[in-house]
Amino acid sequence: MPKTNTINGVSAPPAFETLRTKLAEIHDLVKTAQLLAWDQQTIMPPRGGEARAQQLGTVGRIAHETFVSDEIGALLEELRPYEESLDRDSFEASLIRVSRQDYDKAVRVPPELSSEITRTGSRGFAAWVEARAKSDYESFRPWLEQLVELKHRYVDCFPPADDPYDTLLDDYEQGMKTAEVRTIFDRLREVLIPLVEGAGSSATPSVRGHFPAQAQRALSLEIVRRFGFDETAWRLDEAPHPFASSLGTTDIRITTREPESSLDGLFATMHECGHGLYENGVDPALERTPLARGASLGLHESQSRLWENLVGRSRPFWSWFYPRLQKTFPGVLLPPAEDGDVRHLAQVPGEE
Amino acid sequence: MPKTNTINGVSAPPAFETLRTKLAEIHDLVKTAQLLAWDQQTIMPPRGGEARAQQLGTVGRIAHETFVSDEIGALLEELRPYEESLDRDSFEASLIRVSRQDYDKAVRVPPELSSEITRTGSRGFAAWVEARAKSDYESFRPWLEQLVELKHRYVDCFPPADDPYDTLLDDYEQGMKTAEVRTIFDRLREVLIPLVEGAGSSATPSVRGHFPAQAQRALSLEIVRRFGFDETAWRLDEAPHPFASSLGTTDIRITTREPESSLDGLFATMHECGHGLYENGVDPALERTPLARGASLGLHESQSRLWENLVGRSRPFWSWFYPRLQKTFPGVLLPPAEDGDVRHLAQVPGEE
Numbered sequence: 001m002p003k004t005n006t007i008n009g010v011s012a013p014p015a016f017e018t019l020r021t022k023l024a025e026i027h028d029l030v031k032t033a034q035l036l037a038w039d040q041q042t043i044m045p046p047r048g049g050e051a052r053a054q055q056l057g058t059v060g061r062i063a064h065e066t067f068v069s070d071e072i073g074a075l076l077e078e079l080r081p082y083e084e085s086l087d088r089d090s091f092e093a094s095l096i097r098v099s100r101q102d103y104d105k106a107v108r109v110p111p112e113l114s115s116e117i118t119r120t121g122s123r124g125f126a127a128w129v130e131a132r133a134k135s136d137y138e139s140f141r142p143w144l145e146q147l148v149e150l151k152h153r154y155v156d157c158f159p160p161a162d163d164p165y166d167t168l169l170d171d172y173e174q175g176m177k178t179a180e181v182r183t184i185f186d187r188l189r190e191v192l193i194p195l196v197e198g199a200g201s202s203a204t205p206s207v208r209g210h211f212p213a214q215a216q217r218a219l220s221l222e223i224v225r226r227f228g229f230d231e232t233a234w235r236l237d238e239a240p241h242p243f244a245s246s247l248g249t250t251d252i253r254i255t256t257r258e259p260e261s262s263l264d265g266l267f268a269t270m271h272e273c274g275h276g277l278y279e280n281g282v283d284p285a286l287e288r289t290p291l292a293r294g295a296s297l298g299l300h301e302s303q304s305r306l307w308e309n310l311v312g313r314s315r316p317f318w319s320w321f322y323p324r325l326q327k328t329f330p331g332v333l334l335p336p337a338e339d340g341d342v343r344h345l346a347q348v349p350g351e352e
Numbered sequence: 353m354p355k356t357n358t359i360n361g362v363s364a365p366p367a368f369e370t371l372r373t374k375l376a377e378i379h380d381l382v383k384t385a386q387l388l389a390w391d392q393q394t395i396m397p398p399r400g401g402e403a404r405a406q407q408l409g410t411v412g413r414i415a416h417e418t419f420v421s422d423e424i425g426a427l428l429e430e431l432r433p434y435e436e437s438l439d440r441d442s443f444e445a446s447l448i449r450v451s452r453q454d455y456d457k458a459v460r461v462p463p464e465l466s467s468e469i470t471r472t473g474s475r476g477f478a479a480w481v482e483a484r485a486k487s488d489y490e491s492f493r494p495w496l497e498q499l500v501e502l503k504h505r506y507v508d509c510f511p512p513a514d515d516p517y518d519t520l521l522d523d524y525e526q527g528m529k530t531a532e533v534r535t536i537f538d539r540l541r542e543v544l545i546p547l548v549e550g551a552g553s554s555a556t557p558s559v560r561g562h563f564p565a566q567a568q569r570a571l572s573l574e575i576v577r578r579f580g581f582d583e584t585a586w587r588l589d590e591a592p593h594p595f596a597s598s599l600g601t602t603d604i605r606i607t608t609r610e611p612e613s614s615l616d617g618l619f620a621t622m623h624e625c626g627h628g629l630y631e632n633g634v635d636p637a638l639e640r641t642p643l644a645r646g647a648s649l650g651l652h653e654s655q656s657r658l659w660e661n662l663v664g665r666s667r668p669f670w671s672w673f674y675p676r677l678q679k680t681f682p683g684v685l686l687p688p689a690e691d692g693d694v695r696h697l698a699q700v701p702g703e704e
Contacts, residue, residue, distance in 0.1 A: 028410035031403065032384060039387060043395075047585040048603025051383065054640060055599075058380035062414060233399040247407075251400025288406060 012092060013082055019075045022066070023099060024288035029063035031247050033118075038245045038253050040122065042237040049126040057119035064111040067103065076100050091291075098290055101174070108157040117150045129240050172297035209332035213258040213265075219328060220256060220269040223321065227273050227307055229254075234276060242268040244275035244304075249284050249292060252276040263325075267308050274307030275300055364444060365434055371427045374418070375451060376640040381415035383599050385470075390597045390605050392474065394589040398481075405474035413467035420459045428452045443637075450642055453526070460509040469502045481592050524649035561684035565610040565617075571680060572608060572621040575673065579625050579659055581606075586628060594620040596627035596656075601636050601644060604628040615677075619660050626659035627652055 036056050044052060066072075079096050086093040106114075124143035131140035151168065158167045163178035170176070221229070221236060229236070232250075239255035246252050254272040258265035278294055286292040294300040311317055326333045388408050396404060418424075431448050438445040458466075476495035483492035507519045515530035522528065573581070573588060581588070584602075591607035598604050606624040610617035630646055638644040646652040663669055678685045 024406070025410045025414075028407045029414075032388060032407050032411055035387060035391060035407075036384060039391065043587065045583065045585045045587055045603055048600050051600025051603055051639065054376070055380045055384050055387075058377045059384055059411075062377075062381075231397065233397045235395065235397055248400050248403025251397055251403055287403065 013079070015075050015078045016082065016092060016096075019072070019079065019099070020095065020289070022072060022075070023095070023290055026063055026067050027288045027290060027292070029059055029066070033059045033063065034245050035247050037122070038247070040125065041239045041241075041243065042253075042255060046126070046129075049123065053119045053122035053126075056122045057115040060118040061111045061115035064106060064109070064114045068107045068109075068111070072099075072103060073107065076103055091285075094291055095289055102290060105158075105171070109154060110157075113150070113153060113157070117147075117154065120146055120150060132240060174296060176298075207263050207333070208261065209329065211258075211260055211263055211329055211332070213260055215328050216258040216260075216263070216265050217256075219325065220258075220266055222324065223266065223312075224254075224269060224273040227270070227311070228277050228280065229273055233280065236269065242272050244272040244279070246276070246279035246282075246292075249280060249282045249287055252280050267312060270312040271304045271308040274304035277307065278303040365431070367427050367430045368434065368444060368448075371424070371431065371451070372447065372641070374424060374427070375447070375642055378415055378419050379640045379642060379644070381411055381418070385411045385415065386597050387599050389474070390599070392477065393591045393593075393595065394605075394607060398478070401475065401478040405471045405478075408474045409467040409471035412470040413463045416458060416461070416463040416466045419455065420461075420463070424451075424455060425459065428455055443643075446643055447641055454642060457510075457523070461506060462509075465502070465505055465509070469499075469506065472498055472502055484592060526648060528650075559615045559685070560613065561681065563610075563612055563615055563681055563684070565612055567680050568610040568612075568615070568617050569608075571677065572610075572618055574676065575618065575664075576606075576621060576625040579622070579663070580629050580632065581625055585632065588621065594624050596624040596631070598628070598631035598634075598645075601632060601634045601639055604632050619664060622664040623656045623660040626656035629659065630655040 033056060036052060036059065040049070040052050040056075076096065076099060083093050083096040088094075088097075120143070124140075124147055127143045128140050131137065152164070155164045155167045161167050161177075165178045169178055169181070217236070224234075224236065234252045234254065237253065237255050238257060240257065242255045242257050244252070244254045254269070254276045256265050256269040256272060278300055282292050294303075322333075385408060388404060388411065392401070392404050392408075428448065428451060435445050435448040440446075440449075472495070476492075476499055479495045480492050483489065503520065504516070507516045510519045513519050513529075517530045521530055521533070569588075576586075576588065586604045586606065589605065589607050590609060592609065594607045594609050596604070596606045606621070606628045608617050608621040608624060630652055634644050646655075674685075
């Protein structure tokens with residue numbers, strides 16, 4: 001933990017230490033819920049699902065109830081003058097500010113609703129996995145409807161916004177409005193569609209072939225170890241929908257999916273490794289505080305895409321990696337050109 | 353959940369339903385703590401240890417605090433006449449009785465102490481794993497001393513017993529006294545030592561050879577699948593000290609350890625599978641209640657040893673299994689005799 005602020009020789013008031021202790025315990029619960037969810041999505045025996053949904057619901061509710069308690073509200077109020085006396089970017093001011101933002105939102109949501117959303121999400125996940133395996137959307141539809149209905153009830157806890165989605169978007173990208181996102185995407189569409197169409201026949205097709213999952217996993221690990229993945233603080237597992245989760249700044253869990261008909265899994269791994277690197281890069285001094293997380297989903301995604309696209313689809317990356325890939329799948333991929341240049345290899349995914 | 357009791361046409365009082373709901377949530381927390389511990393002992397990246405100790409401490413403390421609350425105490429008091437009106441072995445009477453036994457013990461222990469025991473146990477585990485790898489007892493000694501000291505503080509929460517260990521033993525084997533255990537072991541020693549000495553030269557030596565862990569794992573799985581292990585509700589993983597954990601009646605996690613110089617790992621797997629079968633055999637109607645557990649450690653161990661020894665070291669078992677083992681490790685184990693009898697195979701562990 002960072003030392004307490006001693007600006008003007010004044011140390012943090014006792015209320016700050018109390019708040020920090022409470023928030024550390026709530027953080028433990030939030031991270032515990034992340035383990036429950038990670039385990040469910042990666043390695044849990046399928047029939048463990050019903051007990052798991054209950055466990056997630058209970059831990060989520062207790063985390064929520066503890067956070068929205070009158071005690072936390074009173075501490076945040078009491079600490080307002082202290083916060084205002086500090087540099088905005090100091091650890092103490094940031095902890096109080098971010099906690100207050102979270103608190104002002106969480107306090108509007110009944111713990112039973114947040115618990116129901118978690119439980120239903122967990123059960124819906126199990127239903128989705130089954131439906132996905134059978135390409136059977138109809139069996140998932142009732143779960144999706146129930147989740148949308150619950151999200152509407154969540155939105156109803158907040159003052160009306162220009163767009164109902166504004167309330168949900170704010171949880172991922174603070175202050176961003178649906179209308180702004182639409183403007184951005186409209187502009188991107190204007191530019192990108194002609195660009196892709198213009199590229200036309202010169203665009204590289206996807207790599208096709210048979211790539212055994214185990215060999216892909218070894219390559220994935222070879223790549224992410226170069227990015228910063230390290231077995232003492234990371235895991236790489238399989239999940240039906242890849243995600244990254246941090247159970248601590250030095251317990252980073254990334255997941256991937258390796259369909260054997262393509263090499264898309266390598267890019268999923270690089271993407272999730274980017275998320276993991278962002279979480280792994282959090283100052284250990286912020287451990288067990290609500291500051292130990294990404295600043296927003298947009299920033300998080302910028303990190304994952306940096307590694308997936310700016311690194312993982314770059315020519316320098318492929319100059320290093322293509323020979324390894326070719327060696328692993330000798331019958332499937334063309335050998336590199338004699339000058340080591342990979343530009344002419346139509347099967348290589350990425351830049352042109 | 354079992355239907356509420358309707359003896360004499362009287363349904364359970366509301367206090368019973370309230371108690372059941374509270375106990376279900378506490379059970380969720382207890383099982384969540386078991387996942388945190390299982391994960392730490394099997395697959396967690398080692399540098400996740402410090403955050404994990406905090407998570408375990410927090411979840412354990414909240415479970416403890418919630419359980420010893422005045423509310424639970426009042427509900428148990430209020431339900432005394434209802435309990436007395438019921439058949440002792442009914443679900444309702446059992447739930448109230450077992451919860452009261454647990455409560456009367458838990459209420460004596462400050463939540464901060466129980467949390468400290470959990471946290472220190474978790475940190476001590478990490479230290480033990482390192483010390484064990486280096487055969488360095490001295491580096492583990494301070495942790496052991498601290499844990500013993502904490503256990504003494506735990507014992508001090510209870511009325512003095514004939515032997516301080518009586519208090520600890522009662523947590524595993526209700527009502528059992530250290531002196532009784534001593535009497536049993538003294539008598540066993542009288543009989544067993546001469547028996548083993550008398551068997552002398554005819555005792556079978558351990559199997560020795562090189563048995564790759566991966567091949568052992570496949571054999572372990574082949575065995576436990578015959579015992580009742582099933583991938584939809586079970587997992588088998590590696591742990592430095594094998595154990596079994598149930599995160600639900602249909603989420604059973606067993607662990608094993610496969611040193612490659614012997615086949616001891618197969619027996620560890622069978623042993624833990626026995627524990628798992630006991631937990632998997634709990635009536636699903638008891639899920640999310642404190643009745644969803646073994647009746648005592650002695651009974652638990654009777655189940656694990658039944659599968660390890662009465663089945664796993666029996667002639668019928670080896671008549672089936674030896675050919676499989678021999679086929680897996682053809683250069684190491686002798687082929688079975690022509691009549692299929694394995695008695696003469698000095699390397700086979702087990703009965704004579």
